[in-house]
Amino acid sequence: MSDTPNDPARRFGCPACGHMLTFNERRCGNCAEDAPVYNRTGFWIGLALTVLAAVVLAIIA
Numbered sequence: 001m002s003d004t005p006n007d008p009a010r011r012f013g014c015p016a017c018g019h020m021l022t023f024n025e026r027r028c029g030n031c032a033e034d035a036p037v038y039n040r041t042g043f044w045i046g047l048a049l050t051v052l053a054a055v056v057l058a059i060i061a
Contacts, residue, residue, distance in 0.1 A: 012039045 010020035012035070019030035024041050027034060037043050 012036060 011023055012021050013019065014021055014028040014031065014033055015036060016033040017028060017031040019028050021028060021035055021039055023039060025035050025039065
């Protein structure tokens with residue numbers, strides 16, 4: 001797997017060293033720094049559920 005910014009499997013960069021991270025990695029493979037929270041599946045699931053709840057509440061209200 002390549003380490004280029006155009007590689008679709010590597011979406012986010014490490015904030016410390018700039019190494020491109022594969023989605024859902026918890027640590028950078030280059031410098032072992034914690035990955036950003038938005039690089040994890042739980043963040044996106046929580047965001048989607050929050051938006052869904054807001055839409056449902058807007059429809060009901």
